[in-house]
Amino acid sequence: MNRVFNSAGLWLPVMLYMFVFCPLNSKAQKTNAEIVLTNRQLIDKPNEFYIANVIDERAERNAVAWLLPAPGNLPAVQYKADLQGGASTAVKQFADYAIPVNKTLRAVNIRIKKLKLNETPMSDGRIAGRLEIQLWFELKKDDGNVHLIDYPASTTYYRSATQQYDTGLLISRTLEAGLQFFNKWINREADTNIKLAKGVKLIFTDYSEQPEGDTIYYSAKRPLTWNDFQDKARGGKYVAEVMPGFGYTEQVEVSKAIVVVRISMKVFLPKSAAWVKPEGRTAFALNHEQRHFDIVKVVARHFKQALIAMKLPVDNYDGYINVQYLDSYREMNLLQEQYDNETNHGTNQYYQQEWNTKIDGWLRQ
Known part of the structure; x- marks a missing residue:
């Protein structure tokens, strides 16, 4: 982070x-x-x-x-x-x-x-x-x-x-x-003195990077393609794998006795850690990997919503942000594990469709 x-x-x-x-x-x-x-x-x-x-x-x-x-x-x-x-x-x-x-x-x-x-x-x-x-x-x-x-x-x-x-x-x-x-x-x-501030205001933005390098930053207009899978294929029974995650950067200033915290959200996926076997390059498998990326976006939104709902103390606002980040990261790992278990890593088409519908609903909220 x-x-x-x-x-x-x-x-x-x-x-x-x-x-x-x-x-x-x-x-x-x-x-x-x-x-x-x-x-x-x-x-x-x-x-x-x-x-x-x-x-x-x-x-x-x-x-x-x-x-x-x-x-x-x-x-x-x-x-x-x-x-x-x-x-x-x-x-x-x-x-x-x-x-x-x-x-x-x-x-x-x-x-x-x-x-x-x-x-x-x-x-x-x-x-x-x-x-x-x-x-x-x-x-x-x-x-x-x-x-x-x-x-x-x-x-x-x-x-x-x-x-x-x-x-x-x-x-x-x-x-x-x-x-x-x-x-x-x-x-x-x-x-302007943070010791005298009376409140905390959070402003969220989504980080993007142009031109795009090794890291893909989430955008609904930028779905994954097989060209993004640039790591060497691994052995084992799975045909593809991605390693998405999320983090954030902060910029802090005090204006009119309010601590303004600008949080730039980074939902990312490194191309160098994504791989696929030749036989795995199917639309069904690509959708499964895309949904892993989508889940991280959903959790990052939960992180943002949880912080907005809090009344952050001036003296320890960053402590609350850190704790919520850890909680949200645990939520992300649990959801990813549940998703893979229920879809059998994308091989169960029935449960994969159920998760597709569920994730689409979360993204529309």
Whole structure:
């Protein structure tokens, strides 16, 4: 089976964005106080997704910031501060405000891989703060979530030792930048990225080849002739033999969020594997061999009809196609065996005529 893939699914490398913010308005902040995020909606309204869930996967989840107190607040050592309600709850609330929940759109999860703000003293008496963040965006699906893209970023600020920084606003702006980044990415990828596809469409064609070579590809307008039997005759009690089969090739593209699978059906018979004895060149024997070829055409049609009747999953459409191909190939072998057994390899004219009628009916369907 020859299979060709031309997938339009795109993968983007992880990118590191360095943000250098202008100093935020400093304000006093109580030691060990919770950090409150500043809610704000995205300027560009998302129309492809909503945030279904936020999962905190950091190793240390009881704080997001390690800050230094203002002078006079002793001891002058780092203290921990967490987002109000915890990281996953606070980020989910922030995301829901930034992106109103619309469950008719794609459900996306955010996994917090890194969210850490660390302040350290500088030799000139100032305080340096560094925020590092890594968000992991994934498509939520019933049969297993699909990783889409990462958003890593970092920013550094400097402040006076006499006042503390508005860390809530800093983290809010960084989260907002991450959501804006993902919104732009999904808007760009929604129609053509196979990970974001919403369905599968099959388009079938029958393969043909001109000029004809050793292989005959089935056509109702191109019946077998004895000139097609080009292999040396075998011994034994049979007067002729053919070896037909079927396969397919695929070409895949994603268009308007649909995986379009173009399947070119190949019902074939190699001339180099067909043989006939001199005494077997009769119209009756040729019809028997032609019917072997016709049976393969019927089974190939069953293969096509079975796939059309399925609702193929985007994530594993090819697995379903492969399984159906194997099932159809087994059907072909069983039918060929039944045909030869009941017609006694074409020597029983009564049953041969019955099969002729049966196969003609199948071909007309």
